[in-house]
Amino acid sequence: MARIILTIFIMTLSFPLPSMGAKCPAGMRFDPVKLTCVRAAKMRSETAFKAEIPLKVPSKQGPREYRMLVRKGNRHGARREYGPANTFLQKAWLIKATAPLVIAIADNARLMGDWRHASDWYEKVILRWPALKNRSRLILTNRLMGKLSALSAGCTGGTKPQCRAYVKELMPVCRKGNTGACNIAGYLELVRFKRNTQGKSILKTACDAKVPFSCFLYARAFNKDVAHPRYKPLIPLLKRACEGHVFKACHFLGDYLRLGRGTAKDYKLSAYYLQRACDNRVESSCTLLGFLYSQGYGVTKDQSQALSLYEKGCTLKDSAGCAYAGSRHRLGIFTPKDIKKAKHFYTTACNLGRMSACVAQGELLATGKQPVDRKTAMELFRKACNASEASGCYRLGTALLSGTISKARPQLAFKHLKRACTLKSARGCQEVGFALMYGTMGQTKSSAAAAPYLAQACSSAAPGACTRYGYLLEKGDGVKKDLFRAAFYYNRACDLKDGGGCFFMAMLYVHNKVVNPKPHKRVEFLSRACDLSYARGCFGLGLIHERGVDVAQSKATATAYYKKGCTLGDRESCKKIKKQRKPR
Numbered sequence: 001m002a003r004i005i006l007t008i009f010i011m012t013l014s015f016p017l018p019s020m021g022a023k024c025p026a027g028m029r030f031d032p033v034k035l036t037c038v039r040a041a042k043m044r045s046e047t048a049f050k051a052e053i054p055l056k057v058p059s060k061q062g063p064r065e066y067r068m069l070v071r072k073g074n075r076h077g078a079r080r081e082y083g084p085a086n087t088f089l090q091k092a093w094l095i096k097a098t099a100p101l102v103i104a105i106a107d108n109a110r111l112m113g114d115w116r117h118a119s120d121w122y123e124k125v126i127l128r129w130p131a132l133k134n135r136s137r138l139i140l141t142n143r144l145m146g147k148l149s150a151l152s153a154g155c156t157g158g159t160k161p162q163c164r165a166y167v168k169e170l171m172p173v174c175r176k177g178n179t180g181a182c183n184i185a186g187y188l189e190l191v192r193f194k195r196n197t198q199g200k201s202i203l204k205t206a207c208d209a210k211v212p213f214s215c216f217l218y219a220r221a222f223n224k225d226v227a228h229p230r231y232k233p234l235i236p237l238l239k240r241a242c243e244g245h246v247f248k249a250c251h252f253l254g255d256y257l258r259l260g261r262g263t264a265k266d267y268k269l270s271a272y273y274l275q276r277a278c279d280n281r282v283e284s285s286c287t288l289l290g291f292l293y294s295q296g297y298g299v300t301k302d303q304s305q306a307l308s309l310y311e312k313g314c315t316l317k318d319s320a321g322c323a324y325a326g327s328r329h330r331l332g333i334f335t336p337k338d339i340k341k342a343k344h345f346y347t348t349a350c351n352l353g354r355m356s357a358c359v360a361q362g363e364l365l366a367t368g369k370q371p372v373d374r375k376t377a378m379e380l381f382r383k384a385c386n387a388s389e390a391s392g393c394y395r396l397g398t399a400l401l402s403g404t405i406s407k408a409r410p411q412l413a414f415k416h417l418k419r420a421c422t423l424k425s426a427r428g429c430q431e432v433g434f435a436l437m438y439g440t441m442g443q444t445k446s447s448a449a450a451a452p453y454l455a456q457a458c459s460s461a462a463p464g465a466c467t468r469y470g471y472l473l474e475k476g477d478g479v480k481k482d483l484f485r486a487a488f489y490y491n492r493a494c495d496l497k498d499g500g501g502c503f504f505m506a507m508l509y510v511h512n513k514v515v516n517p518k519p520h521k522r523v524e525f526l527s528r529a530c531d532l533s534y535a536r537g538c539f540g541l542g543l544i545h546e547r548g549v550d551v552a553q554s555k556a557t558a559t560a561y562y563k564k565g566c567t568l569g570d571r572e573s574c575k576k577i578k579k580q581r582k583p584r
Contacts, residue, residue, distance in 0.1 A: 212244020231262025267298025499534025
């Protein structure tokens with residue numbers, strides 16, 4: 001009894017409470033957390049609490065039911081799912097009241113930010129087990145945080161003045177050594193007020209006082225505060241936070257070790273931290289860990305484990321994990337091809353905001369052996385395009401151009417393809433360039449207008465665009481004639497496996513339009529063109545072997561090339577074969 005009186009006396013000295021004898025108005029009751037009178041309905045008594053969670057347990061199975069509920073609650077608590085954890089623990093409390101159980105309930109309420117009920121549960125600890133007087137400090141802390149809870153609600157969804165009032169209340173508490181108050185105040189300064197200097201200063205104080213989450217927030221603020229992020233100072237902060245069970249910090253630490261940011265690359269250590277974060281349900285960590293397993297970086301290469309981790313990341317709502325899992329099931333990469341599963345993962349990724357997955361899902365709906373749903377496919381392409389996904393605009397444009405999925409509308413197709421080009425789609429720029437160069441899709445023919453689009457597409461490795469742009473430079477059509485640059489673009493197109501680029505490059509050598517002409521280069525580029533199924537290249541090779549230019553004369557070899565050219569649709573090659581068949 002003496003200990004209880006002493007505890008109440010300490011509370012009275014620390015906080016100005018109304019006189020315990022003071023009466024509240026009718027229908028009101030004194031709330032020891034908010035330090036004011038509140039409506040009686042807002043105060044949950046033990047009887048009311050029991051009514052909220054009805055539980056009928058046979059007396060014989062009481063202890064067994066208790067152990068089962070505690071086990072479930074602890075399992076949810078380990079996953080940081082404090083709401084479900086408290087539900088099970090509170091049901092267990094109705095069967096049997098133990099000090100560790102009540103403390104666990106109070107701690108979970110505190111971690112949820114429910115300061116009022118945390119304070120109530122800590123009060124039960126003091127009153128029922130007076131020997132645990134060290135918990136009085138937690139009661140004082142949580143009562144103060146309960147007093148600030150109304151301001152906190154205003155800060156979360158209210159105006160800046162309300163939020164500033166909350167920070168103003170927190171700062172004196174922070175200066176007295178309450179690291180939780182420092183953590184909240186620093187976070188608000190950073191996120192709500194965008195004041196990095198003040199926020200970093202407060203968070204550094206809390207981090208130095210060994211608050212792991214403050215170290216994590218300080219590291220993130222430090223990273224965003226400089227024009228070129230300096231990762232080296234972040235490594236010890238993230239390690240400190242990770243060791244304090246801030247598993248998001250483990251994720252960043254693993255990612256930095258994977259990329260070599262601020263430290264030497266260490267795939268093995270990266271896999272360790274990512275595994276730790278993934279085990280604690282940090283979604284993107286599972287996806288990154290899956291990538292390490294797929295490549296064999298720091299871990300034994302295991303494609304089935306990689307797919308399993310991608311699927312786990314998807315379960316944890318990581319869109320990248322869903323997209324990677326969908327691609328593997330769609331293409332049958334290290335797993336049996338399964339379009340149904342692919343659709344499921346693509347749909348999940350699309351719903352999580354990954355627009356490239358929406359495009360992939362639309363592709364599956366527009367084609368394939370599964371039931372075709374062209375209308376939904378077009379809606380998905382449009383959704384991705386409206387979200388500034390380049391592939392969505394490109395696919396929408398080609399669908400409107402071909403008319404295979406919807407009614408053909410060339411001019412609208414050109415509009416979407418042009419937007420795809422604006423969004424850095426090489427294929428979009430190439431299609432726009434072709435339309436302007438040849439006057440298709442309802443556009444006026446203009447080589448000058450097509451040139452910049454073709455050049456942009458070529459710089460993004462679109463081989464067809466390189467060939468056409470080289471042709472414009474060779475002829476001086478819409479641009480200044482420049483044979484040297486034309487040769488450069490033809491050569492680039494050939495390197496990108498475009499047979500036309502190889503053929504036109506060979507023609508520059510044939511007509512001696514290049515500096516230091518080399519005869520063997522003609523044969524080389526024509527051979528590459530023919531190998532890439534460019535019919536005119538095969539015809540050119542046939543002529544060279546028939547006439548014995550730069551190579552040994554061989555009519556049989558020439559005939560073989562003519563046949564291949566004819567098969568590929570070259571009329572001149574077909575004429576040569578017919579001429580050889582005629583009797584002399």
